[in-house]
Amino acid sequence: MKYKKTILATTILSALLILIALGVSLVVSPMVERKAEQLLTRYAARVGAIERCSFSRVEFSPLSRSLTLHDVLVIYRSPKGLRKSMDRLEISVPLRAAACAVPSLRPYVLPENGSMDVCNSITADGVSFSMPGLLAGSLKHAAISGVSADARHVRAILDGRRPEPVDLLEHAVIDGLDAVNLRATVQTGTGSAACTLGAFRLRGLHDLGIEEIRFEQLNAATNKERAGIALFGMDGFRAPDAATLRLLLSVRLDGKKSPQALDKDIEHVLPMLQQWLTATIPPVRVLAVEKASFRGSRPQDVMSLDLMRLDWLSNRPREMKTAVKDLVLPAQLVESNGLHLPGLKELRFNGESDTRDEDGRIRETGYLSLARFGQLRYNASYAVPGGVFNFSLMQLLSMTIHDAAFSFVDQGALAYIALNQHDPDMAGPYFNQALDYSFPGRDNDALRAALKVFTDRPGTLDIVKTTSEPTPLLRCFDVATLGRLWRVSATPGKESLYDQMRRLAPAR
Known part of the structure; x- marks a missing residue:
């Protein structure tokens, strides 16, 4: 019996609370809507870039503390002629942020320093924008959630001042931003370009960083x-x-x-x-x-x-x-x-x-492949002054190479290079003479012999550094020490360079 009485009392109390909430809503909502309309109109008039701002009606929900504007129209002075409209704009704010909009309450609810939540969410539906002779477009839906800002910047904006953009961004937080189905046409000097974006997503903007950004189905086209x-x-x-x-x-x-x-x-x-x-x-x-x-x-x-x-x-x-x-x-x-x-x-x-x-060095491995040319695989370790790249040419030239291995499989690269300089009959003799001239001396005999095998029948060329001792980068290309520093071996391919060149360019 006691249990039934408790349920009955709870039901009656809930019903009373709902009736009170509805009563408050009926009284408060029209007041807030009128005040919001006045504030928004007054704020738009104070912003120098806005020429006109209007909306058909304003709705306020006390329970969700959301303000909804219908048929919004904004016309800007700068950029000149920019026109923006929205079928529906809904703004939901925390209780403290809502109280900050009332000047008499502001000293009691707006903190002096620190971050504060200024907006739970902003959603816009049926957005369109245009600028005469330049662009026109539309956006089906956009939403921002979880917006926070520095209290000093909130005070400045409420007082009609503009915080420095970088300072504002440095202390701003946005949990998420989403946009769906953006379409725009941009006029160019030679015609027009149509651009579309299926979806945009941003997550976690804070401390001048962003956790995630996604652009999906981004397209642009001219005639x-x-x-x-x-x-x-x-x-x-x-x-x-x-x-x-x-x-x-x-x-x-x-x-x-x-x-x-x-x-x-x-x-x-x-x-x-x-x-x-x-x-x-x-x-x-x-x-x-x-x-x-x-x-x-x-x-x-x-x-x-x-x-x-x-x-x-x-x-x-x-x-x-x-x-x-x-x-x-x-x-x-x-x-x-x-x-x-x-x-x-x-x-x-x-x-x-x-x-x-x-082990205090940088190890780099990988491969590069160009179809019908060849494939290069490499494995090398090196050190740079300071231990961290600073993206300078001087640091690059000052690096030291420890161990290195390269393997190149020719799939037509040498034949294409040769075709741009010689007839098939002349390519072989030219490469032999060039190798004798470029790599002189007995120390380079093995290197020269391997390269001649490769240029005669391009196949696989393997180059390995003979020592793991640190060697300055520029010394790695010193002709006098190449034969001692590098071990070169070649595996001949199935087709001679002459036959490859004849197959690629039969008329020559």
């Missing part, structure tokens, strides 16, 4: 060209520090600065960028492009890519992986630079590399 990417993704992005960002934003490359002033800016920026690239935590952890393609105005101008990926896990210790799968380029791209490739319409490239620290 002559088409380009598309199925996926562009980036994980673990970290921007340069605030001081570097401010300096980068201050550098103007529009010709309004003198060459001396521009050189001074670059002189300050480069060390900062170098420090950003060589920090213990890399600027980006993963960068990937999948299923990319490009079609030009001519049938032969076709490029495609199945996968390109960078895994930049650490700088200290060094750990990085790269991969390229089925990068296809038109042969015409190479032939336009003077290299003739008879019978070859495309270049298909694949490759992988793995770089990591090993």
